[in-house]
Amino acid sequence: MSLHMLARPRAPRAAFGQIVRNEARLAWRQPAGIIVGIGVSLLLLVIFGSISVFRQPSSKLGGLSAFDIYIPILIAFSIGVLALTYLPGPLVAYREQGVLRRLSTTPVPASWVLAAQFAVQACLMVIAVLLLIGVSVVGYGAITPRNPGGLVLSVALAIAALFAIGLSIAAAARTTGAARGLMALAFYPLMFFSGLYVPMQMLPGVFQDVSHVTPLGAAVVAIGDSMLGQFPPAEPLLVMAAYALGFGYLAKRFFRWE
């Protein structure tokens, strides 16, 4: 019995399912992430969809309506808000309160909590994307995404890039307060360059150039192109992949469990 135990030390696989379940319960019981990450972007979509001017195609926007322009931006907003605010927060709090330290004395690696957080947040992001596209198509007659493969790839890369940044914030911040500060520092500029406040098409070219090398700016281009039917160009995909790898490396290098 004990020899068998010593030969294969590792927590039962079912443990991961239990951790995911509890993380999902926490996300549901502390619903700020769901309300902002899914609710607010849906609400904005409904508001924009209800303003008739927003739904008129404009030559300034290359024949698209402001509503069409905003669908990828709101997708980027959902991913950004969940990854930058509702991912690092709990992780830093777990570290601060000793949750990770306690876990590190069990057969379960503390990294499983991180993976469970990823799983829950990624689920919320996918739900947000599906709801945004679904409501815009069904409720407001937007075009159905014409290149689903490109869309899936773009969304996946955007999630990976933003997770890496969110995790780097969790790695750099010692306290939840510091995490909140860093999050704000990252969130607002990234949202600006995604076009949330003013779509990039309406700003001078230099803004667009900067936007294209930011993760959410690249995500908006790649997702927008996929929706219009093209496979997204390499540049935004590579930009997102670079953020995922670069910040992923930083997070792995500097993340502290205690």
Place this chain on the structure above:
Amino acid sequence: MRTLTASRGSELRPTAAATRPAVQITHLRKTYGPLVAVDDVSLSVAEGEIFGILGPNGAGKTTAVECAVGLREPDAGTVRLLGLDPRADRDEVHEIVGVQLQASAFPAKLRVGEILEEYRSFYRDPADTGELVEALGLAGKRRDYYRSLSGGQRQRLSVALALIGRPRIAVLDEMTTGLDPQARRDAWELIERVRDRGMTVVLVTHFMEEAERLCDRVALIDHGRIVALDTPVGLAAQARGGKTVRFVPSAPFEDRLLTGLPGVTRVEHQGQHVVVTGTGELVNELILALHTVGVTARDVQLDASNLEDAFVRLTRNGTQLHQEKNGEPS
């Protein structure tokens, strides 16, 4: 002669294997900058033993157990848990050691039952949750959020989580701090029960009653060093070095009168009381000596020494030694 030695040797071998220590700490040392938290600690805990680590606050108890379970890396010395190195063999060690840490929290919005189920899923052969929560008085709390628990209830949950994997060694850091007397007794009963099933328990505590009731042996730690290691009864006897007599003198007198007596080791003043420690027929000698200067003793009490006295005496001696080493007056 030779055959005798040989037969004795072969007899010893299986015995030695059967009594392989559950915990073996050798010359453990841990410093934080200039502070020496744990200084050359060696001890060995047998399987099935309840071993107490006692000492004043800041004595290095927690650091010692955190090194023992692999949460901290010692600067020197070795730790073996059933022969395993807590850092090199951490995966194996985590399966056989259950830990209750002093400062640990759980997510506020998880229910007690959910936390228990999660931790239960981490182990191959876990304990029965129902029995644990029953024994720890948490049965009615399974649906409560962690954040709504009182300090004592959180503490009991923490003990439950340390035992839920049915570990071979349980390390409990101040298990009953913050518990009311009844809950404390319930926790003690639980510890005795799990020990009866063969679990080894290392208990950090500063409750004398707890150590006297539960522990087979106690290590008294002060300034990072073991100042005494014995059974609770043995420790109390060690510290006794005689009796303690308290009395109120009818008039002031010079300490010299008593310190000069052959059996007296110490004279102290506590308010209007004088406390004299010594051996032999202490009370008679005191009264006779006082009589020579016309002083009488009222409210005479003869204190029986216990573990608490051992604690106070031995750690105070440690303090004195420590200060003398550093050239400060004691």
